[in-house]
Amino acid sequence: MRQYIKEIGAHGIIYTISNVLNKTIGLILIPIYARFLTVSDYGILSIITPFIATFVVLFSFGLRSSYTRFYFDQTDSDFHRKLLGNTLITSFIIGTAFFAVLLLFGQSFLEGLFPGIPYVPFFRYALLIAYFSIYYEILLNVYRTKRKSINYGILSVIRFTLVIVLTIILVVRYKQGALGKVLGEFYVTLGFFIICIILLLREARFKLDFTLIKNMLGYALPIVPHMLSAIIIRIAAQQIINKSEGLDATGVYNMGFLIGSIISLVAISINQSWGPLFIKMATQDESNAKKVFSQLTTYYTLLVLVFSFFLIVFNENIVLLLANEKYMGSIAIVPVIIVSFGLNAIYFVLANCIMVNKKQVRLLPLLTISSAVINIVANIILIRIYGIIGAAYAHLITNLYMVVLGFFAAQKAFHMKYEYRRIVLLFVSVGLSYLCFRLLESISIHRMYLEMGIKLLLTLLPVALLFLFRFFKKSELLNLLDIYRKTRIQYLGK
Numbered sequence: 001m002r003q004y005i006k007e008i009g010a011h012g013i014i015y016t017i018s019n020v021l022n023k024t025i026g027l028i029l030i031p032i033y034a035r036f037l038t039v040s041d042y043g044i045l046s047i048i049t050p051f052i053a054t055f056v057v058l059f060s061f062g063l064r065s066s067y068t069r070f071y072f073d074q075t076d077s078d079f080h081r082k083l084l085g086n087t088l089i090t091s092f093i094i095g096t097a098f099f100a101v102l103l104l105f106g107q108s109f110l111e112g113l114f115p116g117i118p119y120v121p122f123f124r125y126a127l128l129i130a131y132f133s134i135y136y137e138i139l140l141n142v143y144r145t146k147r148k149s150i151n152y153g154i155l156s157v158i159r160f161t162l163v164i165v166l167t168i169i170l171v172v173r174y175k176q177g178a179l180g181k182v183l184g185e186f187y188v189t190l191g192f193f194i195i196c197i198i199l200l201l202r203e204a205r206f207k208l209d210f211t212l213i214k215n216m217l218g219y220a221l222p223i224v225p226h227m228l229s230a231i232i233i234r235i236a237a238q239q240i241i242n243k244s245e246g247l248d249a250t251g252v253y254n255m256g257f258l259i260g261s262i263i264s265l266v267a268i269s270i271n272q273s274w275g276p277l278f279i280k281m282a283t284q285d286e287s288n289a290k291k292v293f294s295q296l297t298t299y300y301t302l303l304v305l306v307f308s309f310f311l312i313v314f315n316e317n318i319v320l321l322l323a324n325e326k327y328m329g330s331i332a333i334v335p336v337i338i339v340s341f342g343l344n345a346i347y348f349v350l351a352n353c354i355m356v357n358k359k360q361v362r363l364l365p366l367l368t369i370s371s372a373v374i375n376i377v378a379n380i381i382l383i384r385i386y387g388i389i390g391a392a393y394a395h396l397i398t399n400l401y402m403v404v405l406g407f408f409a410a411q412k413a414f415h416m417k418y419e420y421r422r423i424v425l426l427f428v429s430v431g432l433s434y435l436c437f438r439l440l441e442s443i444s445i446h447r448m449y450l451e452m453g454i455k456l457l458l459t460l461l462p463v464a465l466l467f468l469f470r471f472f473k474k475s476e477l478l479n480l481l482d483i484y485r486k487t488r489i490q491y492l493g494k
Contacts, residue, residue, distance in 0.1 A: 029164060031322065036171050039326055041178040043247030044117055046254030047238050048126050048182060050231045051114075055102070055130035056137060057227045059095035062220035063087050064141040065227070069219060069355065070212070071145050072280045081205035084142065086213050088204055091134055099131045114239070116247060125182045132193040139196045142203060145276050152272075162188045219358055222365045226351065229368035230344070233375045233398055237391040240379045245387060253388040256330030259318055260337025260392075263308050267345030270300060275352055282356045282414065290416055297349055298419045298426075302466075305430045308342040310459045313437055317452075329388070336392035343399040350403070353410035360413035367409055371402045422471060429465040436461060 033042050067087045071080060106127070107119040117123070136159070143152040163185050170180030234257070242250045274296075281289035311318070315334045319327070354364055375398040382390030410416070437458055466472065 029167065032168060032172060036175075037177060039251040040247040042251035042254065043238075043242065043249075044122065044178045045181055046250055046257075047114055047117060047235070047242070048122055048178075050234045050238070051123070052126050052130050052133070052185075054228060054231045054235065055098070055127065056133050057224060057231070059098050059131055060091050060134045060137060061094045061217070062223035062227055063091050063094075063216060064138055065223045065355065066216040066220045067138070067141060068145045068276060069279060069358070070216060072276075072283050078205070081203065082207050082209060083212070084200070085204040085206040086209055086216065087138065088135075088200060089206065089208065090213055090216065091138065095131060095134050099127060102127055114242075116242070121179060122182060125186050129182075129186050129189050132189045135196040135200060136189070136192050139200055142200070144272055147276065149273070159188060159192055162191075219361060222362045223355070224365075225368045225372075226364040229372055229402075232372050233395065236372070236376045237379050237383075237394065240376075240383050241388055241391055244383055249388055252327055252329045253333065253391055255327040256319075256333040256388075256392070257337055259315075259322065259330065260311075260334045261341050262311055262318075263304065263338055263341040263345060266307055267304060267341070267348055270303075271348045271352070274300075274349075278352050279356050290414075294416055294418050297416075298422050300349065301346060301423055302426055304342050304345045305426050306459075306462050308338050309430050309433055309437075309462055311338050312434070313455050313459055333389050333392040336389070336396055340392070340396040340399045343396070343403050347399065347402050347406050350406035350410040353414040353416065354406070357413040360409075363409040363413065367402065367405055370405075371398050374398055374401055425466065425469050425471050426462075429462045429469065429471075432465060433458065433461040 033045075037045075064087075067083060070083055074080075103124075106123070110123045111117075111119050114123075136155075140152055140156065143149070143155070166184030166187060167181045170176040170184050174180065176183065238250050238254065241253055278289065278293060281292070312335045315338070316331055319331050319334060351364070355361055375394055378394035378397050379391055382394050384390070386393070440454065440458065
């Protein structure tokens with residue numbers, strides 16, 4: 001158990017650092033956006049950004065996930081090189097076909113779907129960014145699968161830093177508005193396309209294996225709607241808000257969505273380390289994998305819930321720090337989005353259980369397509385009644401649905417005996433802490449430092465309650481203490 005915590009933790013820390021740096025750099029742009037972009041400009045970016053992510057998934061056709069899943073079927077390095085070569089060839093053929101069709105015939109469709117955003121220059125550049133991003137995403141996935149987390153971190157941080165620097169120059173210095181952000185990302189993506197091709201060619205062997213390609217495509221096909229679901233859900237909300245409330249409201253919603261999604265930073269970082277290790281163990285030592293990851297799921301849930309509670313407590317302070325008065329309307333939606341992404345973080349664990357089973361992976365599109373339908377219907381109804389807060393509740397309803405149905409699908413694909421009693425205690429502890437927070441909100445505290453101090457103490461309440469409920473096992477505490485001591489000696493020398 002200890003070695004798996006250390007392995008997930010060691011790589012997870014590097015992924016977290018790189019993701020935190022990337023997220024922090026992105027958050028740095030929020031005050032710049034607030035000052036140099038109109039709310040409508042920010043509304044355009046809030047639509048273009050998930051649009052790019054959508055077409056990266058379509059152009060690569062989920063073959064990144066196929067690469068990771070099939071990588072652990074054999075230990076032969078020659079097979080791994082051939083697997084990467086076939087992944088690159090198939091991604092190139094499918095990506096180029098999608099790209100050509102959309103570039104030639106997509107203008108009327110996209111301008112009709114997103115009124116107010118011109119195809120030229122925004123969507124044309126967005127398509128180019130998505131197409132040239134395929135190989136960057138494949139290279140990152142190769143590093144993640146091979147446990148080369150340092151390579152992953154260096155590459156991703158350099159790219160995001162260059163995007164931010166160019167964006168600041170184009171938006172602030174040259175007053176390019178929303179187009180400046182898109183152009184900055186395009187130029188960096190084009191440069192990284194060349195670098196990634198060179199690096200991938202060194203790792204790949206191009207020997208066509210049509211049986212392998214057929215199996216990879218068969219596995220990837222159900223993965224595509226799974227990967228698209230979160231993006232489509234976000235686009236659907238923004239599109240409905242844009243049509244009913246306007247681009248200004250879309251910009252305010254996206255600001256709250258961005259801040260509320262901070263919880264996903266921890267979840268994604270852990271999952272980047274968790275996923276490959278889980279697939280490796282589940283394919284090579286299934287019984288041990290079930291035992292180990294059942295316990296790890298408990299502590300993962302603990303981390304997600306406590307961090308979500310922390311963000312809810314400091315919600316208003318975070319919004320006031322990052323945005324200006326134009327975006328104060330986002331304060332109301334941030335707590336709802338935080339809870340929603342907390343549920344989404346739990347869904348990651350369930351999705352891994354489904355994806356490890358090549359036969360049961362077909363359950364994913366049934367789950368994700370139905371969740372997208374529920375989200376669209378909920379958005380149409382709730383936005384009409386409650387405005388942008390309705391979109392936040394639609395997002396929450398969707399993720400709750402995905403967790404509930406995802407649990408049953410995951411149990412069918414890869415049955416796990418979770419520590420249900422301890423997980424219930426986690427929700428009880430955080431729930432009681434939240435009630436205390438709401439009581440505190442009703443009390444007026446006029447001194448900022450006193451208020452911040454009380455809030456900090458309050459964020460420790462869930463852990464204190466867990467000790468009171470005897471949640472922690474003595475052996476687990478000793479293991480964690482031992483890991484801490486060894487890590488301190490390794491990195492600090494004392």
